[in-house]
Structures are given as structure tokens and as C-alpha cells.
Amino acid sequence: MNYEPTTDDAILRQVLYRANAAQEDHAAADEADELLDLFLAGRLTGEDREAFLRYLDTNPSARTAVAASMQSWEKEAPQTISIEASKRSAFPLRRFAGLALAASLLVATAVVVWRTGSERALLVRNRVNNLTELGYEFGGIAFRETTLPAENDRLEAALASLDQADQHDVNWRLNRGFILLKLSRPEDAQTAFQEALNDDPRNVDAWLGNGMASFIVSKFNDAERAFRTCLELEPGSIHARINLAMTLTELDRVDEALGEWRKVDRAGLRPDQQRAIEAEIERLEQHQQQ
Amino acid sequence: MTESHDIMMSDTVTSVVAAVECEEKLAPAFAGAVGELPLEDRVLLKLSILDGVPQKQLAAAYGIDPGNLTRRKQRAAAALLAKIRQIGVAAAAPTAVRECLELLLAGESRTLQLRLAGLLAGQIGQSSEQNGDDAT
Numbered sequence: 001m002n003y004e005p006t007t008d009d010a011i012l013r014q015v016l017y018r019a020n021a022a023q024e025d026h027a028a029a030d031e032a033d034e035l036l037d038l039f040l041a042g043r044l045t046g047e048d049r050e051a052f053l054r055y056l057d058t059n060p061s062a063r064t065a066v067a068a069s070m071q072s073w074e075k076e077a078p079q080t081i082s083i084e085a086s087k088r089s090a091f092p093l094r095r096f097a098g099l100a101l102a103a104s105l106l107v108a109t110a111v112v113v114w115r116t117g118s119e120r121a122l123l124v125r126n127r128v129n130n131l132t133e134l135g136y137e138f139g140g141i142a143f144r145e146t147t148l149p150a151e152n153d154r155l156e157a158a159l160a161s162l163d164q165a166d167q168h169d170v171n172w173r174l175n176r177g178f179i180l181l182k183l184s185r186p187e188d189a190q191t192a193f194q195e196a197l198n199d200d201p202r203n204v205d206a207w208l209g210n211g212m213a214s215f216i217v218s219k220f221n222d223a224e225r226a227f228r229t230c231l232e233l234e235p236g237s238i239h240a241r242i243n244l245a246m247t248l249t250e251l252d253r254v255d256e257a258l259g260e261w262r263k264v265d266r267a268g269l270r271p272d273q274q275r276a277i278e279a280e281i282e283r284l285e286q287h288q289q290q
Numbered sequence: 291m292t293e294s295h296d297i298m299m300s301d302t303v304t305s306v307v308a309a310v311e312c313e314e315k316l317a318p319a320f321a322g323a324v325g326e327l328p329l330e331d332r333v334l335l336k337l338s339i340l341d342g343v344p345q346k347q348l349a350a351a352y353g354i355d356p357g358n359l360t361r362r363k364q365r366a367a368a369a370l371l372a373k374i375r376q377i378g379v380a381a382a383a384p385t386a387v388r389e390c391l392e393l394l395l396a397g398e399s400r401t402l403q404l405r406l407a408g409l410l411a412g413q414i415g416q417s418s419e420q421n422g423d424d425a426t
Contacts, residue, residue: 003364003371007405012367013339014395015374018317019324042353053333063333067341070351 040070065272128178130239131212131246155183170199170206177209186216204234208243215247223247238265242277249284258284312390316377323373331366338363371409378410 035052038044044052056063128134159179165172177192190213196206211226224247230240245260261281266274324332334352337343349356374391381387388410396402 003368004405007402008367008371009339010399010402011374011395011406011409012335012370015320015370016324016336016340018313018394019320039351040347042350050329053329056333057329057336063336064341067337067343070337070343070347 036066036069039066061272065270068271128181128209128212130242131215132242134181134212134216152183155179159183170196170203173199174203174205174209177206177213181209181212181216184216186213189213190217202233204230204237204240207233208237208240211240211243211247215243215250220247220250224251236265238269245280254284254288258288312394316387316390316394319377320374323370323377326373327366327370331362331369334359334363335366335370375409 035044035048039049039052056066159176162172162176162179173192173196177189177196180186180189180192190210193206193210193213196203197210200206207226207230211223211230214220214223214226224244227240227244227247230237231244234240241260241264245257245264248254248257248260258281261277261284264277266277269277327335330352334348337351338345338348345356345359349359352359352362354362374395378384378387378391388407391410392403392406396406
């Protein structure tokens, strides 16, 4: 059958539209977000790729968000992918984590035994950028108390691999701290991040992790201090600012929280994330008026 | 009474009511046709056609050359169109189904109607002769 691009696409659009599965699989959302960078860079393979495609297939809104990321990527016209792919990521801070954690991969070779076999997958998977990735809403409410069972097994295996590594440098401690955070072991994570800070007091990732661990154990003043230190070291950190805003909300300092939310540079975020921030600002403004 | 026979009963498909009815009847068949595509191809078509993701970005995500992606998309599209054609062929009342398909997929666009008719004509015509069916 000869394919006629313009007319056939119009017909196919109708078929696809009317066949569109409307069921959203929110349970897979966190995992999918982590795999987005790999997919955009054409480096998502095997089971992860299939799971990600299945997620896009059954979640029209997620697919639309990914499509928007792909289109914005074109505007920026990146010449390289790999770690640089994070430049158009929804969370630009990843590129710093990418560089830092990439080094840890070279050191802790044992860790590279991974389900996907992809170094980049390890970086993206272990990294935690902000509290929403740990099951918190912008308003500070925990919507998920623990990691998902499947994720738990993977993280435990990763932790075991890390513990077999001979060299324990800053990046090793960071990697371990992020895994512990995801495993809902904030006290242990805090120890790991503190050890990283002992080695490198100006490490932004360590402060970020430390702040998130403090937040989870309800040490909000410590969390605030950690996130503010992040912002001193890296004023443009979107995630530090988001985390700070969430912490200030927990401390019931709504005016300050609103101020931080308004400062978040939303241009680099996905449309759904931008909308979520706008909704949180609106919620806090209403709270303020009451 | 089969779904296709139900469609035949609405002997004209020019009204909005008929369009809704057509959609109800054919949506499962469309879902089936789309669902039969390989997952990779299905998502490729959705990202390309529904979401308008540029070829270059899709090629990067699929880890293949843009030229190969175009060919892959063509094959996937052809496969889906063939499945749509099969919907018409399998129908007990092919003419009515064809009209339904045209209404849903081509609307008032004469170009699309002609193209769709072209895609469907051969097999449906053959099927009509065999069945002695000339609905509408």
C-alpha cells in the first residue's frame, strides 16, 4: 500500500485519536520521569524502554508532556546528548548530578552491574532532585510513604553493590545518600550526606540531599538552612528553591514560601510542572487571604 | 445481531447522531487495529501524528537515522491503514461501514474521502459482490 503522508496522516490521526486509551497509570509516573532523559537521548533499552513506551501508550497526557519536551529540545538544538542531554531536561540540576555521579561510576565499577546495563540509567535513577520525587506534594503532604516494591528491590541491590566498592569518595557517599533517601531511610541518608559534606563542605548535591533528609524527619529548620546554603552556592538551583518553598510552607511561613515559589524559574520546567507550581501559588495565596 | 449489522440499520450516516453511532460502533475496532501494531510503532505514530513531534527528535529517541525513521513510520502507517481496510472487509454491510469510516475519518474533506474510498474500495467492492450486499 502506498503511503500518502498528508492525507493518510489526517486519516490516521482520527484513527489514533478515537482509539486513544484514556486510562492513566499514575503508579508508573515517577519511574517514567526518571527514564525520560534516557528515552530522549535514544539510550533507553530493554525492559525499561518497553515499560516506558507502554506508559506513553496508555497515558495520553504523559505522552503529550514528553512530546512537548521533545519539541522544546528541537528549539535548543543540542549538538550532543549523554550528560548534556540534561540541558533541556525538566530538571536542569540533573546535569550537575550527572557529572558528579558519572565520576562515581568510574570509581565504583562494581556498581555498574545494573538491570539496564546503562551507566546513564544509574545516574538518572539514583538522583533525587526534590521532595516531590520522594512522595511529597508541593504543599508538603506525603502522598506516598514508601518506595514502590519493585523500586525497592532495585535500590537494595544498588545499595549492596555500592557497599562492595573499595573507594568511598564524595560521589560514592552522594550516590549512597540518594539511594537511602529513596529507600525511606532518611537518618542513614543524612549520615551519608553529612559525610560527603565533611569531605566537601561546598558540595551543592550534599546540601540538597541533607536538606531533603532533614525535611523528611521533620527537622524543618535544618532543612531550611541546608536549602538556603544550596542557593548561596548555586543561586539558580530550581530544586533547592522548590525544596525551600516547601519547607517554608511546612514552617507555616506562607509569605516567604510564596516569595520563593514566585522566584522559581519555571521556563525550564515541563508544562505540567509549571501548572503545579501555579496551582500551589494560588493555593497559598488563598490561604494567605483567609 | 452483529455490530456491523447495527451499522447497516442506520442507512444514512450524514447526521451527527449517525456520527456518534458510528463512533460507538467503530471505536472498538479502531482500538483493536491500533492495539495490534507493535508497541514501538504505535507510540511512534502517536508521537508523530497526534503530538507532532519532529522527525529529527523522534529519530534521536528511537536511536535511528531520520531516513530510517521515515520508512518505519510509513510501514507502521501502512499497516494501520491496512487494518482499517480489514474492518471494512470483515463487515457484514461493507458499504454502510465504508460510509461510517468516511464520516469518522474523512469528515467533509473531499480529498480524504477519496483517499479513504481508494483505500477501501477494492476489498469492499469484492466483498460486496460475494455477499450480494448493497446497503444504502
